[in-house]
Amino acid sequence: MTRDPVVRPLGSRAERLRAQLTLGLLCGIVLPTTLLIPYLGEESRAGRGVTHSIIGATFAIIGATLIVRRVASFPGTRAFTYIVPSFASAYGLVIATLLLARLEYNRLFLSVSFALSLLVALSVALHVARKIQRRFWLVPFGHIKTVSEVPGVDWTILTDPVVPDDPHVVIVADLQHDHSDDWARMLAIAAVRGHEVYHTKVLMESITGRVSMDHLSENSFGSLVPNLAYVHAKRMLDLFSIIILSPFLAVLLLGIALIVKLSSPGPLLFVQDRMGHRGIPFRMIKFRTMYVRSEVSDAAARSDAMTTIGDPRITRIGHILRRSRMDELPQIFHVLKGEMSWIGPRPEAIPLSRWYEGQIPFYHYRHIVRPGISGWAQVQQGHVTDLASVKAKLSYDFYYIKNFSAWLDVLIALKTLRTILNGFGAR
Numbered sequence: 001m002t003r004d005p006v007v008r009p010l011g012s013r014a015e016r017l018r019a020q021l022t023l024g025l026l027c028g029i030v031l032p033t034t035l036l037i038p039y040l041g042e043e044s045r046a047g048r049g050v051t052h053s054i055i056g057a058t059f060a061i062i063g064a065t066l067i068v069r070r071v072a073s074f075p076g077t078r079a080f081t082y083i084v085p086s087f088a089s090a091y092g093l094v095i096a097t098l099l100l101a102r103l104e105y106n107r108l109f110l111s112v113s114f115a116l117s118l119l120v121a122l123s124v125a126l127h128v129a130r131k132i133q134r135r136f137w138l139v140p141f142g143h144i145k146t147v148s149e150v151p152g153v154d155w156t157i158l159t160d161p162v163v164p165d166d167p168h169v170v171i172v173a174d175l176q177h178d179h180s181d182d183w184a185r186m187l188a189i190a191a192v193r194g195h196e197v198y199h200t201k202v203l204m205e206s207i208t209g210r211v212s213m214d215h216l217s218e219n220s221f222g223s224l225v226p227n228l229a230y231v232h233a234k235r236m237l238d239l240f241s242i243i244i245l246s247p248f249l250a251v252l253l254l255g256i257a258l259i260v261k262l263s264s265p266g267p268l269l270f271v272q273d274r275m276g277h278r279g280i281p282f283r284m285i286k287f288r289t290m291y292v293r294s295e296v297s298d299a300a301a302r303s304d305a306m307t308t309i310g311d312p313r314i315t316r317i318g319h320i321l322r323r324s325r326m327d328e329l330p331q332i333f334h335v336l337k338g339e340m341s342w343i344g345p346r347p348e349a350i351p352l353s354r355w356y357e358g359q360i361p362f363y364h365y366r367h368i369v370r371p372g373i374s375g376w377a378q379v380q381q382g383h384v385t386d387l388a389s390v391k392a393k394l395s396y397d398f399y400y401i402k403n404f405s406a407w408l409d410v411l412i413a414l415k416t417l418r419t420i421l422n423g424f425g426a427r
Helices: 017-039 050-071 079-100 107-131 181-192 200-208 228-263 298-304 316-324 326-337 350-359 363-368 376-380 387-402 406-422
Strands: 135-138 154-157 170-173 196-199 269-275 281-287 341-343 372-374
Touching (some): 017 107, 050 079, 050 107, 050 406, 079 107, 079 406, 170 181, 170 200, 181 196, 196 200, 228 281, 228 316, 228 326, 228 341, 228 406, 269 350, 316 326, 326 372, 350 363, 363 387, 372 406, 376 387, 376 406
Parallel strands (some): 135 154, 135 170, 170 196
Antiparallel strands (some): 269 281
């Protein structure tokens, strides 16, 4: 995983993990304990379960803080956006665990702890956001034009092969360029001193969340094959989450099915051949969102696979389902079968997939992981139709594959929730 490189000014200690955990635990554990314990006798009803609540809240604060820091390290994300869902999820998981284990807990303590720790996390994130500035020192040789044109970054062009006199210097260079001995020595000295030295390609990936389409790129393990340990763990997480959510999903599926059936004549589900994991086609289902049409010719199949803005084929309820992404919900059955995952590159229609493979080098590589109900390209870019947008989408897919990890999946899940609410990228 590539971090989002930033220059941190002196004195910005609130950004450090140790400082954030200390502040969170002081305000979320020590303070409510000090305020409430005198009024919560151990033998009283209100006082029972305080110990379990303290332990649970401690795990929640540590877990939420780690999640926020990790997801905020990916491109295009800032910690402030994900603090509320992360802390709410962590405390919710703690309460669910206490309930399942039939352990007593104190609602008042957990409520106060949640409110205070959330307030501290938001305050720290706001402080850090105001202090942080993106600034890089650029070695003026090689392929640097593209990276130097990235907006919102303070670039300083180095004129001499000397490490800048700044404890927070971040140097960017085209490391594939044949630098002179003096410049190569300067880069080595900077790295030995503990300064961050980035290759231009890595920096672009870190800022944009996209992988260059010039050639296939290895992941952080030096391989084109994703982390196999997480591949297996992710499969187990997919199954476990569906089992846990099955009562809620069943009610939701039945409700949407009834609405779709009553909205317009036609079948309940839309079935289409899609390209799946390892390039194996499968028949994907989703709720029907369009009016039923007569059979179309093969020549029209590719254009029909693309949905345009204001497409007249979409039903009234179809617009709502597409905007909220609820039309994709039946694909949980593909997740159960192992054909899909909750998170991954979206599976393309067969005609489009074959067309893309003929137009875009390495397109087939996106099939190395299971396709998903939601993905990095969908939350970053939305719906695409033209070839240029497809290439951009594929660069997002490659970024996901290269940085394949649980933390990136958590970020995509959080962004998907936001997408469901605002309808980003819907057609």
